[in-house]
Amino acid sequence: MTEEITMKKIDTFAEHGDDGATNETHIEAKDFSLFYGDFEAVRKVSMEIPKQKVTAMIGPSGCGKSTLLRSINRMNDLIPSTSATGEMIFDGHNIYNKNIDVVTLRARVGMVFQKPNVFPKSIFDNVAYGPRLQGTKNKQELSEIVEQSLRNAAIWDEVKDRLTANALGMSGGQQQRLCIARALAIKPEILLMDEPTSALDPKATAKIEDLIGELRNNYTIIIVTHNMQQAARVSDLTAFMYEGVLVEFGKTKQLFTNPDNPQTENYITGRFG
Numbered sequence: 001m002t003e004e005i006t007m008k009k010i011d012t013f014a015e016h017g018d019d020g021a022t023n024e025t026h027i028e029a030k031d032f033s034l035f036y037g038d039f040e041a042v043r044k045v046s047m048e049i050p051k052q053k054v055t056a057m058i059g060p061s062g063c064g065k066s067t068l069l070r071s072i073n074r075m076n077d078l079i080p081s082t083s084a085t086g087e088m089i090f091d092g093h094n095i096y097n098k099n100i101d102v103v104t105l106r107a108r109v110g111m112v113f114q115k116p117n118v119f120p121k122s123i124f125d126n127v128a129y130g131p132r133l134q135g136t137k138n139k140q141e142l143s144e145i146v147e148q149s150l151r152n153a154a155i156w157d158e159v160k161d162r163l164t165a166n167a168l169g170m171s172g173g174q175q176q177r178l179c180i181a182r183a184l185a186i187k188p189e190i191l192l193m194d195e196p197t198s199a200l201d202p203k204a205t206a207k208i209e210d211l212i213g214e215l216r217n218n219y220t221i222i223i224v225t226h227n228m229q230q231a232a233r234v235s236d237l238t239a240f241m242y243e244g245v246l247v248e249f250g251k252t253k254q255l256f257t258n259p260d261n262p263q264t265e266n267y268i269t270g271r272f273g
């Protein structure tokens with residue numbers, strides 16, 4: 001029963017996955033492992049994430065999706081006792097090399113979290129925060145960046161008349177789009193999204209999913225989601241992880257309709273997880 005429902009919905013939504021053929025690789029993991037102390041949470045993952053596509057990471061709770069996602073801009077560095085082996089290649093360099101400037105890396109690889117983490121500041125100041133840190137002081141220039149970022153995050157029309165209002169007064173869905181605008185304001189190339197809709201209602205979720213559809217033209221997006229329907233709707237490629245291992249990675253439609261690995265099939269048909 002579960003199998004039938006899953007397949008039906010996925011067939012409806014996954015059409016754009018057809019063009020998921022990869023051309024240029026943007027990030028490449030090579031035998032990459034991430035440890036919390038002695039525990040290997042991500043195990044020797046090798047994958048090539050294509051440029052300007054949406055890649056979804058799915059798998060049961062605790063399989064290492066978020067850890068792998070956070071490895072891409074070294075957010076795990078903030079957790080004591082983490083260490084990495086193997087390589088995560090971005091722009092020809094292993095980002096775990098000692099000479100990598102992590103601040104620059106995180107400007108190029110932005111992140112949006114599960115719960116919108118707006119600052120208790122005005123809508124304008126939330127979006128201008130990163131550019132100001134990067135040294136942009138000119139008011140006109142800042143205004144242009146803020147407007148463009150809010151437009152790109154599909155929220156300009158809702159907030160253009162109240163840019164000085166406190167961002168905490170916005171709805172959860174608006175706050176999440178504001179966080180996306182804030183991430184876009186520093187002009188990243190890659191956007192990491194860690195379950196960006198799990199705290200949102202279906203209407204707000206649909207808006208974020210539409211937005212992902214638009215952003216994929218200009219950004220490489222990697223999204224962790226618990227929701228397989230969402231992965232099927234928004235992504236070009238899907239990675240299925242289990243117990244830290246990358247079990248299968250391929251075009252979304254193929255993975256959901258005709259997976260290579262029996263473990264993937266068991267998961268997407270609801271037999272476990």
Ligand SMILES: Nc1ncnc2c1ncn2[C@@H]1O[C@H](COP(=O)(O)OP(=O)(O)OP(=O)(O)O)[C@@H](O)[C@H]1O
Pocket residue numbers: 036039041059060061062063064065066067068079226
């Ligand atoms: N800060 C941490 N310290 C120690 N172990 C951790 C830490 N964060 C995660 N882990 C462990 O690493 C493994 C992978 O966790 P991770 O959060 O990456 O999985 P996930 O697939 O994203 O899970 P979920 O879907 O529940 O968010 C789990 O066994 C988890 O308990």
